Amino acid sequence: MKNYLLILLLFAAAPTLAQTKISGIVTDQKGGVLPGANITLKGTYDGTSSDTQGNFAFETDETGSQVISIQALGFKTQEINIICSGNPVTLKVTLPESINLLTAVTITAGAMEASDEKKSVVLKPLDIVTTSGAMGDITAALLTLPGTSTVGNDGRLFVRGGDASETSIFIDGLQVGNAFGSTASNVPTRTRFSPNLFKGSFFSTGGYSAEYGQALSSALALNTLDLPLRNQGDISIMSLGGGYTQTLVGKNNALTASGNYYNLAPYQSLVKQNFDWEKSPSSWDSEISLRQKWGNAAKGKSGFIKAYFHTEGNGMAIWQKSPGNDLPGNDGRGDRIELHNRYSYGNVSFRHSANKGWFFYGGAAFSHNRDKYNINREPIRQINQIAHSKIAAVKDFTPQFSLKNGLEWYIKSYSEALISQNLKRKYTDHQLNHFVEATYYFSNRLIMVGGLRTGYSSLSKQMWVTPRFSVAYKLENQGQFSFAAGKFKQLPEEKLRVLQTNLKNGEATHYILNYFIVNNNRTFRAESFYKTYDNLVTYQGLPTAPANITQNGAGYARGFDFFYRDKTTIKGTDFWITYSFVDSKRRFANYETKVQPSFAPRHNGSVVIKHFIGKLKSQLGSSWSWNSGYTYNNPNLQGEMQSKTKMYSDLSISWSYLPRPNIIIHAACSNVLGRSNVFGYRYATQPDETGFYASLPTGQQAKRFAFIGLFITLSKNKDANQLNNL
Structure with missing residues (x-):
């Protein structure tokens, strides 16, 4: 017991x-x-x-x-x-703090993200097609963002004191050669690609990733759509032409094919032109896009491949008066310039998620541009080709640390010929590039990115190394500060390299400080920058016949800009306000001193407003763009670039109406006030008997440009329209 x-x-x-x-x-x-x-x-x-x-x-x-x-x-x-x-x-x-990529700090210095995946969206494709004055042009819409300058007689992207050639454009990570349509001097151009192709973009105003090179000022990376929503046909009937797009969508693949034709002759016969057209611009284009998805994301293996091909042709003939230099037999009309262009661009890109956290992407692209000019009956042919291949690997070794590593190979060739004289010159350059970039999150509030890009040119026999660095810190109130710095290299334009093939890289160094905040559908961005230039090309004589080419040029660009966007304060209204100040001086081209370039106005601003009226099924839009005027060189005065035009101003309006869910009517008019904007003056190459150089102003094609279009979508879903995929 x-x-x-x-x-x-x-x-x-x-x-x-x-x-x-x-x-x-x-x-x-x-x-x-x-x-x-x-x-x-x-x-x-x-x-x-x-x-x-x-x-x-x-x-x-x-x-x-x-x-x-x-x-x-x-x-x-x-x-x-x-x-x-x-x-x-x-x-x-x-x-230790865990890193949440949805809420963590992001690098914003010099970067304008515009994609569905990014929290801080600035411009979506829908914004581009509905911005008054942009007329559906990607570049024209981007000109309402900070850091850009409107150069009305050109149409390309000019960023923070840089020439348009200092901006490189990429589609799905692969470079696009001759992304803007060929045109005559002082006749503005536009991008060749429709914004409907893209799901978003990364627009850098400086300090960009080591992945992108051969651009002293800016990189614009456009990402195409993955899988469209549905099968549909889209009909476009416009005052300038028309087109048709057919989209076929499967479970894991899609095909889109389109064709368009444009002719400005009917429009220009109705609207008085300041240009003397013999043959108004006309063009056609066609493109096809294939997409295929594979793998199983749940098992960690999945991928996507895209193939895209675009081809087009255009032509025009124009008479341009030459101040003080009328040729005999031309009835005082000046120089006759005839242009025929053929252009093709194609790329194949892929991305693939593999085992153990590896991610691969890359592809190959080819651009071919052929311009046939007849200048006063003298035939000239120019051919520009770029082949680009890339492969990159990314791995998150820890939640805080990731590494990107990639290789690129370029083949760039250019030729020009005087057909009647049987004269030809050309070059081919092979460029090999390597880039590596590391990202480290110290916490959800502090991130640092360091990159290094190296390159070698077989033609210039030059090797280069360009380091890049950026850091960002997030504040308690969701706002954040970012700083970016780096070196950038770019070989001179092909028309100079073909004259002197041993030309080396021009150089730029960027320093950017940024404050950025997104809160309750309001975005505010303030940024200051300082950029230096070295080894810029200089020469003697006219740009059309440069002599004694050297690389003794240098300069700087400094300033600040602001951007505010608000979708909340006024019900049914989305608006943004931009202001940029640029102080830029450089010695380049045939200037003997440092001058303010004509493409870098000191003050630039824009206001964009879009208001939706539900009862009228309409969106009304307006945009106002302005700058403080363009510098130009007046040989009748002492010094260089000592004159400036009056302020540039353009007030544009637009109206989008949906009479039915699958029908959109869009009308727009630029410069509704009819302001006579002057972009500069062209002067005679020789003075008259009194020693005076005659001049002619360079202005707009017409005081206003009006557009109207009818867009019809055909699909089983009667509510579908062309905006659904944007």
């Missing part, structure tokens, strides 16, 4: 003897306490939560080796091995 009672007492006492008290405190990496952390003994129901001071305590009947798990929202889970033997266990736990 005594033995039986002893056994009962031992069993009753056993839980008390084996019970272990576990206590401690939970803090973050800075020593701050973490209330509400969950502390559990893995595989059991034993555990507790930390109090307001970060302290915790609980008891367990488990014995032997055990694992304590500590979890807190926004922090990485920690697991600690302990021994439960009845003796108290005291812990001091430090939880």
Whole structure:
């Protein structure tokens, strides 16, 4: 009986003897306490939560080796091995912050993200096609963003004191050669590609990634759509022409094919032109896009491949008066310039998620541009070709650290010929590039990116190394500061390299400080920048016949800009306001001193407003763009670039109406006030008998440009229209 009672007492006492008290405190990496952390003994129901001071305590009947798990929202889970033997266990736990890419800080210095995947969207394709004055042109819409300058007689992208040739354009990571349509001097051009192709863009105003090179000022990376929403046909009937697009969508693939024809002759016969057209511009284009998805994302292996091909042709003939130099037999009309252009661009790109966190992407692209000019009946042919291939690998080695590593190969060729004289000159250049870029998140508030790009040109026999660096810190109020710096190289334009093939890289160094905040559908961005130039090309004589080409040029561009966008304050209204100040001077081309370039007005601004009226099924839009005027060189005065035009101003309006869900009517008019904008003056090459150089102003084609279009979508879904994929 005594033995039986002893056994009962031992069993009753056993839980008390084996019970272990576990206590401690939970803090973050800075020593701050973490209330509400969950502390559990893995595989059991034993555990507790930390109090307001970060302290915790609980008891367990488990014995032997055990694992304590500590979890807190926004922090990485920690697991600690302990021994439960009845003796108290005291812990001091430090939880590192976990990185949440949706809420973590992002680099914004010099970057304008515009894609569905990014939290801080600036411009979507839908914004581009509905911005008044842009007329559906990607570049024209981007000119309403900070850091850009409107150069009305050109139409390309001019960024922060840089020439348009200093901006490179990429589609799905692959460079596009001759992305703007060929045109005559002082006749503005536009991008060759429709914004309907793209799901978003990355527009850099400087300090961009080591992945992009051969651009002193800017990179514009456009990303095409993956899979469209549905099968549909889109008909476009416009005042300038028309077209048709057919989209076929499968479960994991899609095909889109389109064709368009444009002719400005009917329009220009109705609207008085300031240009003397012999043959109004006309063009056609066709393109096809294939997309294929593969793999199983759930198993960590998936990918996407895209193939895209675009071809087009255009032509025009124009007479341009030459100040003080009328040729005999031309009735005072000046120089006759006839142009026929053929252009093709194609690329194949892929992206693939592989095992162990590896991600691969790349592809190959080819651009071919042929211009046939007849200048005063003298035939000239120019051919420009670019082949580009790329492969890159990305891996997140830890939640904080990722590395991108890539190789690129370019083949660039250019030729020009005087057909009647049987004269030809050309070159071919092979360029090999390597880029590596590391990203490290110190926390959700602090990120640093460092990159290095190297390159080699077989033609110039030059190797280069360009480091890039950026860092960003997020504040308590969701705003953040970013800083970026880096070196950038670019070989001179092909028309100079074909004259002197050993020309080396021009150089630029960027420094950018940025503040950025997005809150409640309001975006504010303020940025200051400083950029230096070295090894710019200089020469003597006219740009059409440069002599004594050297690379003694240098300069700088500095300034600041602001951007504010608001979709909340006024109901049904989206508007943004932009202002940029650029102080730029450089010695380049045939200038003997540092001058303010004609393409870099000091003050630039824009206001864009879009208001939707539900009862009228309409969106009304307006945009106002202005700058402080363009510098120009007046040979009748002492010095260089010593004159400036009056302020440039353009007020545009638009109206989009949906009479039915699948029908859109869009009308727009630029420069509705009819302001006579002058972009500069052309002067005679020789003075008259009094020593005076005659001049002619360079102005707009017409005071206003009006557009109207009817867009019809045919599909099983009667509510579908051409805006659905944007």
